[in-house]
Amino acid sequence: MAASGEHIKALVRSHASGDDSAFYAVAMQVAAKAARQGHSRLAADIKHLIDDARQEPVVRNVTSIATPRGDLADLVQATFPKATFRDFVGPAEVVDQIKLVVSEQRQRSRLLEHGFAPVHRLLLAGPPGTGKTLTASVIAHELALPLLTVRLDGLLSKYLGETAGKLRTVFDAVNTQRAVYLFDEFDALGADRAGNDVGEARRILNSFLVFLEEASPESVVIAATNHRQILDHALFRRFDQVISYDLPDAVQARKIMQARLGGLGKGVRWASVVSHAEGLSHAELVKSVESAAKLALLGGNMTVTTTDLIDAVETRKMARRG
Structure with missing residues (x-):
C-alpha cells in the first residue's frame, strides 16, 4: 500500500x-x-x-466555502443539500434541462479545452413552490458543491445605496470559489425598470448584468423568480438557459405525493386524492402529505387513508385562500 x-x-x-x-x-x-x-x-x-x-484557477476547498467569512458571510446562506434527481418530479423536458446542466458541469474541462463554456447561468421562472429552489439543491448535490443562497429582497433593503458593491462581493466569490449560487426572489432586482434609466435600480441591474456576463463557468449562477412577466427583457439573453416551471398536473401530483408518503400510502385511492389536489404546488402537495402522515402516526396508525389525504389537501387549499 x-x-x-x-x-x-x-x-x-x-x-x-x-x-x-x-x-x-x-x-x-x-x-x-x-x-x-x-x-x-x-x-x-x-x-x-x-x-x-x-x-486550477478556481479554489476548490468546499470546507472553507461552507462557512463564508467577512463581507460574504452577511450576504449568503450556505447549505449542503441532499436532494437528488429522485426527489424532483416534473415534466421530462425540465428534468432533461437540469440533467444537461449537471452533465456539462461535470465535463466542463473538456468543453473549455475546445473553447466552449458549460451552461452556468440559469434563470428559473414559475409560480411559488414549483421546484425552483429544489432544482438548485439537486444541481448542488449532484455536483458535490455547496449551495450559497442570496436573498435579493433582503439585500436590496438592507444595503440601500451599497447594493452594487455587495453584488460585486458575491460575484468575486463566484469567480474564486466553485459553488452553486442561488439568487432567490430575483424579481426584486430584475423587474422591468423602463423609464428609470438613471436611477439606482437601473444602476444595480446593469451592474448585475455585467457581473453575470463575466461570471466564471466553474461556478453555477442561478436566478429564481416567481414573476417572469415583470422581468426586464434585457435579462433573458444574458442567461445560458431559461427553465420554466408550472403547477403539477394530475400525474405529477400523484408521483409527488406517493414519493413523499412512501410505504405509508398502501391502499390509498389516488384518483380521488388527486381530484382534490388541483391547483396546489409541488411544495403544497408535500406539506399536505406530511401533515396527513404525521397525524396518522401520532394516532398509532402505520398507513394513511384516502380520507386523511383529502382532508389534508383541503386544509392546505383553505389556508391558501386565507
Whole structure:
C-alpha cells in the first residue's frame, strides 16, 4: 500500500483545515513512497493529479466555502443539500434541462479545452413552490458543491445605496470559489425598470448584468423568480438557459405525493386524492402529505387513508385562500 496510516490522517487534517500547501506536500510524500516501492505508474499518476490541481484557477476547498467569512458571510446562506434527481418530479423536458446542466458541469474541462463554456447561468421562472429552489439543491448535490443562497429582497433593503458593491462581493466569490449560487426572489432586482434609466435600480441591474456576463463557468449562477412577466427583457439573453416551471398536473401530483408518503400510502385511492389536489404546488402537495402522515402516526396508525389525504389537501387549499 502506497499511503501509510499517518499519511492518510495528515491528508484528512490538511483538507479539513483548508491548507492546500500541506495537502499537496503530503500527497507528494505518498507519491515518493510509491516510487520507492516500485509503483512507478501510481507515483506518476499522483504527481500529474497534483500538478493539474495546482494549476486550477478556481479554489476548490468546499470546507472553507461552507462557512463564508467577512463581507460574504452577511450576504449568503450556505447549505449542503441532499436532494437528488429522485426527489424532483416534473415534466421530462425540465428534468432533461437540469440533467444537461449537471452533465456539462461535470465535463466542463473538456468543453473549455475546445473553447466552449458549460451552461452556468440559469434563470428559473414559475409560480411559488414549483421546484425552483429544489432544482438548485439537486444541481448542488449532484455536483458535490455547496449551495450559497442570496436573498435579493433582503439585500436590496438592507444595503440601500451599497447594493452594487455587495453584488460585486458575491460575484468575486463566484469567480474564486466553485459553488452553486442561488439568487432567490430575483424579481426584486430584475423587474422591468423602463423609464428609470438613471436611477439606482437601473444602476444595480446593469451592474448585475455585467457581473453575470463575466461570471466564471466553474461556478453555477442561478436566478429564481416567481414573476417572469415583470422581468426586464434585457435579462433573458444574458442567461445560458431559461427553465420554466408550472403547477403539477394530475400525474405529477400523484408521483409527488406517493414519493413523499412512501410505504405509508398502501391502499390509498389516488384518483380521488388527486381530484382534490388541483391547483396546489409541488411544495403544497408535500406539506399536505406530511401533515396527513404525521397525524396518522401520532394516532398509532402505520398507513394513511384516502380520507386523511383529502382532508389534508383541503386544509392546505383553505389556508391558501386565507
